[in-house]
Amino acid sequence: MTISTGSTGSSSTAGTSSTAGTRRRYHLGSTEIVYLALIGILLVAGVLVAVQGGNLFAQQNISYMLTQTSLLGFVAVGQTLVVLCRSLDLSVGYVVALCSLIGATTMAGDPSRVWLGVVAALAVAAAVGLVNGLLISALRVNAFIATLGTGLIVKGFLDTRFKGPEGEVPLAFQTFGYTRIGPVPVSTIVMLLVAAAAFVLLTRTRAGYHMFAVGGNLDVARLSGVRTGRALVLAHVLCSLCAGVAGLLIAARFGTGNALVYSYGLDLDSIAAVVLGGTLLFGGRGSVVGTVGGVVILAVLDTAFNVLDVNPFFKDVLRGVIIIAAVALYARRQIDPASRRVRFGARGSVPRGSDAA
Known part of the structure; x- marks a missing residue:
């Protein structure tokens, strides 16, 4: 009888473990949800546009969609790095504008000065990121305040120094903004390469692991020997560099720099x-792959709204609703008690209704 009971309990526990393993096996992460949502939005938007007599997947619309993706994608990839560190960067828009002007004025229409303009723009972007990182890590200034203050300083400089578009980008560099391979802009390919580099940084390097550690728990990371200040500074420098690349892309498209880009x-x-x-604003969890999916979702929505001629104010309302719904979904998944019950049961509790006698 005792042997029978032990056998039953063992099989029950094994069955529970098997069930828990099966559930975990089919558990969808945030990144998978993002791309499932992207597919659903593409289908719904495609049907709505088709009902109006259009074609969302026409080459012109796809090119516009990917163009929007590349510009926002550069900035969002960099923003992912700082958010993973439980930080924030509100200066990126001003850095984009500043770098577009520095790149265009340094090139001055001379093809031989293209690389000089690129290096100058990226050096200034890295300097802004370094200042942001040091303010947050060394002086312990709140990230929101530090980056907002830095952005306002840059804005004041732009408004005082530049009264309108300035500089000239050579035709050789303008290809960065206009050249396409089929319907795919070269800028989109470059953005995906930058995203791939960020993915490798976060998943294959010690610096990436430290960023996750800092975002997960700053005190624990410090006690574990992680140089938290260095990780924060690196994240902010890389974020500003990504914004600098976006500024160069703006200059390539316009043929000149423009201070009003910050708007x-x-x-x-x-x-x-x-x-x-799917990246948590509290840091420590997220991925660049998910961010790219989020960028594409916003680009699809913008393209569909433009094709359907949706009122711009209503467009912002819809985007806001979608973002709030996504965050609410992620938050619910974090506190869902069902997963806790499964883990507790897998550790040896006898499921209700099993024969333990």
Whole structure:
């Protein structure tokens, strides 16, 4: 009888473990949800556009969609790095504008000065990121305040120094903004390469692991020997560098630098894309792959709204609703008690209704 009971309990526990393993095996992560949502949005938007007599997947619309993806994608990839460190960067929009002007004025229409303009723009972007990182890590200034203050300083400089578009980008560099391989812009390919480099950084290097550790728990990371200040500074420098590349892309498309680029809302849009992609604003969890999915979702929505001629104010309302719904879904998945019950049962509790006698 005792042997029978032990056998039954063992089989029950094994069955529970097997069930828990099966459930975990089919558990969808945030990144998978993002891309499932992207497929659903593509299907719904495609049907709505078709009902109106259009074609969302026409080459012109696809090119526009990918063009929007590349610009926001550069900024959002960099923003992902700082958000993973439980930080934030509200200066990216101003850095984009500043780098577009520095790149264009340094090139001055001379093809031989293209690389000089690129290096100058990226060096200034890295300097802004370094200042942000040091303010947050060394002086313990709140990230929101530090990056907002830095952005306002850059804005004041732009408004004082530049009264309008300035500089000239040579035709050789303008190909970065206009050249396509089929319907795919070269800028989109470059953005995906930058995203791939960020993915490798986060998943295959010690610096990437430290960023996750800092975002997960700053005190634990420090006690574990992680140089938390260095990880924060690196994340902010890389974030500003990504914004600098976006500024060069703007200059390539316009053929000149433009200070008014900071009014495009790239700072808030990049944060929205990061959150939509499943990265937690509290840091420590997320992925660049999910961020790219979030960027594409926003680009699809913008393209569909433009084709359907949706009122711009209503368009912002719909985008806001989608972002809030996504964050609410992620938050519910974090506190869902069902997963806790499964883990507790797998550790040896006898399931209700089993024969333990």
